[in-house]
Every structure is written in structure tokens, then in C-alpha cells.
Amino acid sequence: MVGTASFVKSLGNSVKKVSESKSSSWWYNHHMRAASRAISERIPLVDLVVEVRDARIPISSEYRQLINFPSSSRNIIVLNKMDLASRSKTKEWMAYFKELNYTTFAVNSHNKDSIKEFLNFLQGKIRELKRSTHSSNNIHTTTTVMVVGIPNVGKSAFSNSLHQIGRITAAEKGKLKHATVTPHPGETKNITSFKIASNPNIYILDTPGILPPEILDDELCSKLALTGAIADSLIDQSDLANYFLSILNSSDEYTKWEKFSTMEDDHGGSIMNDHTQDCVVQAVRGALFQELAAFKGNLEDEKDMVQLIEAQCTTLRTVFNVSSDSFGDDNGIFSAKLVNLYRTGRLGHYTLDCLPTTCGS
Template sequence: MVRTTSFVQKLGDSVKKVSESKSSSWWYNHHMRAASRAIFERIPLVDLVLEVRDARIPLSSEYEQLRNFPSSSRNIIVLNKMDLANRSKTKEWMAYFKDQNYIPYAINSHNKDNIKEFLNFLQAKVRDIKRSKHFNNSETTTVMIIGIPNVGKSAFANSLHQIGRISAAEKGKLKHATVTPQPGETKNITSLKIASHPNIYILDTPGILPPEILDAERSSKLALTGAIADFLVDQSDLAQYFLSILNLSDEYKNWEKFSIIDNIENQIMNDHTQDFVVQAVRGALFQDISAFKGNLEEEKDMVQLIEAQFTTLIKAFNVSLDSFTDVNGVIASKLINLYRTGRLGHYTLDTIPRTCKC
């Protein structure tokens, strides 16, 4: 049994406390409640539902409200952020969902070719629906995009809108869905046109979490991938959780050629995403993990390694040690950002249920 238990429990307790207290203006606020009701009422009225999930957490990012509606050919699971997940694991998850009679599709919402392929797939699906219902091409098809916060719904909607309008050669000022790195920022349901002949409109909806999340492991995964607002959890705890995942993976083995740059303090360090900084971080983590002699299946040994990594990362990130700096907080923030942008490897955090035959 891998020893991430204490990190998971700490994060899970934090999230549970916030959700149960209802003290946060972010957690399931009146905007989320109103949007949840509006989505619930509209799902039966649309022609297709695209449930967007995070490819790194295909189960944990499930939109639970959709369970109230029977799965059918009208529902498509879209695994977004496939570029941040483990590629082979994404293929396994696709096979799993097909085995469960779902229609899955993996995408990177920022890849134009990928979006074009999906749009062609979606249009073919719409044509099938129209044939089965004897619609004519003049009638409008409505597709609703739903999902939890920060799975990339709005970016996905905008990409479909832009590619679709260009393909249809339609001119005029484009109407965009609001895209923000902060989860839970979309407040209203926005309609965007993505195709003509037949006309297809998508409804971009706010990200909704359930009123309570009692499972600590799911809470931790949602927090790490950014579905839960960062200010609700301690960033140092979040970084420790990520390091526990990294330390038990094989990702660091790809970083043997990197090392900490000796004169890194002479470089311009205002951007931790610069390649030389990222390489220094990779090299530091590789050295620490490779040199560690403890048993990472033991929690105390894992904690010992993570403490050493935080110390090493001070140099890699060139963090100031003056008395006004929250050193661990700075390191944690930078480390989480590099993880979320794929600069520190590609991880699929959910495991496929053992009942799968794929």
C-alpha cells in the first residue's frame, strides 16, 4: 500500500470542513445552487450532453448530477487535458468507459487539429440524431457542456466556437465564453454557435461541485488538479501531496540529465516557468529521489524525503531566505503550478476499478 495516507487525509479534512461549514462564499454558493437547478431543468431538453472531465482524474471529476439521468447515446464523456495525463492510462480509461457503455472522447482543448476532429465527430453524431428523429437540417441542435469547475469547459466551448465558425465561413464579431484559471468563475449559461447546415449551438454552463465531498482521496485529487479553489486548502499540504505522488512514480527517471545550475542566482529569476529553472527543479528532484535510501512505502520515510526536497528546492527556485518570505509557501505555489502545466510529468491519478475487463 503506497504511503500517501497522511497527505490525503489532511487535505480531505480541510475540504470536508469547508464544505460542511458552508462558511465559504465559494463553496456551493447561491450562484452554484441556481446554476445547478437551471442545468438540471435543461438537460432533458437538449439534444446532446457533453460531460467534460479532467483526463488526470476521469472518475474523481465526474459530474454527479448527471447520475439522475439514464446514460444513453445522448451523453458523451469528454476527457479534456489529455496532454497533462499519462497517455497510456488515458487509452485504458477510454477502453473502460466503452466497456461501461459510455461514449468517451479524449481531447486537448488548445489543440486546433484535435478540436477539428472532435467537431467532425460531433456533427456526425448530430446527423445520426436528426435521422433517428426525422428532423430536417433547418432545425437547430442544442448541445450542453457540463462539468465540475476547472476541467476546461469554457476553453473547450470557445475552441469549438472558433473552429466551427471558421469552417462555416461565418464572419462577424465572435462571442466568447469567459475563460479564467480560477475555478467556479462562470456564473451564467452561455450559448455559442459552432456549426451551420445544420445549425448547432452549445450551452457553456458553470462548473458545479456537489454540496459535500466526503471522500478524502477524491478531495485531494480535485484540489491538486485545481477543481477546488486554492485558497480553501493549504498550498504546502498540496505540494507535499504532489511530491508523494511523484516520489512513487517513474517520472523522475527521465530527468537524470538535468542538474541544478551553480550560478542560477545570477539568472533572471522572476519567472519560475523558464526552461532553465524547470530543468534545475527536475534535476534537484531527481538527485533527491535517487539518493534516498529509505523505504517510500513507509510514511515516515516519505515525509523525510519530502522535507529534504523542500530544502533542495530553495536553491532550484532561488527563493529568498529573508524573514519576510514564507519559503515553503513560495516553493509550494511554484511547484503546484509546474505540475498543473505538465512541466513535471504527466500523471493519471485515478485508477481503473478492478471490475474492468479492458
């Protein structure tokens, strides 16, 4: 799934300028460089490597540093944020990775049952690994699992959830050590150890998110920016909003929102200012349905798509109760609200990467 070419190019140029100029203190700073070296040194020493990817971008969120460590039975790909991706597409991606002999598991780090299922799977994988390496006599030895990935794929939330579910005794509850979890990429600065199981002991190493020093592909830049892998401070939020709308308009998600298009707006402005309120989200869905249902142009035509998005933005500013002010920041406020609703799954579930067998078809 790709967005309108002009928006992809605009986002791509913004990201590439930052990465190429090295002007940002966030982009591949000394923390990322040091962490990158530390991770490379430790990967050969751990028992398993869990690569966390974003289920919305299963290929685009690949951790490039693992290219230096060929895939093997000791590597597991975890497609996190499965609750934000298309369920059918996630199943297709799982089947695709299975054909390539990758060990893959889809999770929602904020769902206890999902994490319990993965922990059971991980323990089985470790037992299998010990049998295959003739380590049955050392079944009680400690196993280390390194969790790696690019920024903001949910590594720390994943590690914390495993730690919470894997607690063995009540005495451990008062001694929990948490990874830093925020919606902002690049918050984890050091490699941190968490115990997730006993008999045998299993420790996971939560690592900082690492991006390559440069990203040259416009589409890849756009997907990483929209899903939050790149700091929002480096990106024009209106470009992100336009890119998301081009993706929404090319999907059939809006067809589910017809019932919201006839709802009357009986809410005050103070409520409408809070874009996370259900009534606001429903109003946004209804407005988008009306704009798309009334659209008579050709979505395959770049100019028609741009005109539709301009009309949608005008309507949504009213829904969000955002109007031009003396500072002229209405675009930034409106765009940030819209992007937030996308990232939290309130405006549908999208898988942005298409399978190699279907790309271009």
C-alpha cells in the same frame, strides 16, 4: 495513484471543513445553487449533453448531477486536458468507458487538430441521432449541445475552441462572443450559448462548474484540490505541494530527468525567480532526480516518504530562489510554484485515478 496517507488526510480535512461549514463564499454559493437548478431544468430539453472531465481524474471529476439523468446515446464524456495526463492511462480509461457503453472522446482544448477531430465526431454523432429519431426531414433544424462539468476541467476553453474552429464565414469573425477562461475555478456564472456549426446549425451551451454541496472522501478531495477544481484560497498550498511530491515519488517520471542532474547552475537569481523559465524547470527536474536517486529508504513506509519530501522541499527552495523572510511566507511561495509546474505539465504527466480493475493491486 494515491499520495501518502497523511497528506491525503490533511487535504481532505481542509476541504471538508470548508464544505461542511459553508463558510466560504466560493463553495456552493448562490451562483452554484442557481446554476445547478437551471442546468437540471434544461438537460431534458437539449439534444446532447457533453460532460467534460479532467483526463487526469476521469472518475473523480465526474459531474454528479448527471446521476439524475441516466446515461444514454445522448451523453458524451469528453476527457479534456489529455496533454497533462498519462497517454497510456488515457487509452486504458477510454477502453474502460467503452466497455461500459459510454461514448467517450479525449481532447486537448488548446490544440486545433484535437478540437477539429472532436467537432467532426460531434457532427457525425448528431447525424446519427437524427437518423435514429427519424428526423431526416428536419436535418437543417438547430441542435443544442449542453456542456457540463465540475469547476476547472476546461469547459469554457473547450467551448471557445469549438466556437473558433466552427466559424463558417469571415463575417462572423468580428462578432465572436467568448466564454470566460481563467485558471481559477468558478469563473463562469451563467449559461452562455455559442454557435459552432451551420447546415445544420449547432449551438453549445457553456455552463458554470458545479461541485456537490459536500465531499466526504479524503482522496477525492485531494485529487480535486491538486488539479485545481477547488479554489486555491481554500487550501494550504504546502499540503498540495507535499501531496504532489508523494505522487511523483511513487511514479517513474523522475527517471527521465537524469540528464538534468548534471547541469551547472549558471543563471542569475532574477532569472531563477521566474519558475516558468526552461532553465528553472530543468533545474527542478535535476534536483528531484538527485534526491530520488540518492534515496535509500522505503517509499512504502510513511515516515521514509515524509523524510524524502522534507529533503526535496529544502532543495527545491534553493532552486526556486525562495528563502525565509520576515513574513515567513516561503512555504506558500515555494509550494505555489511547484504546484503550478505540476498543473502545466512541466513536471510530468500523471493520471491520479486508477482503473477499478487495478486499484489496490
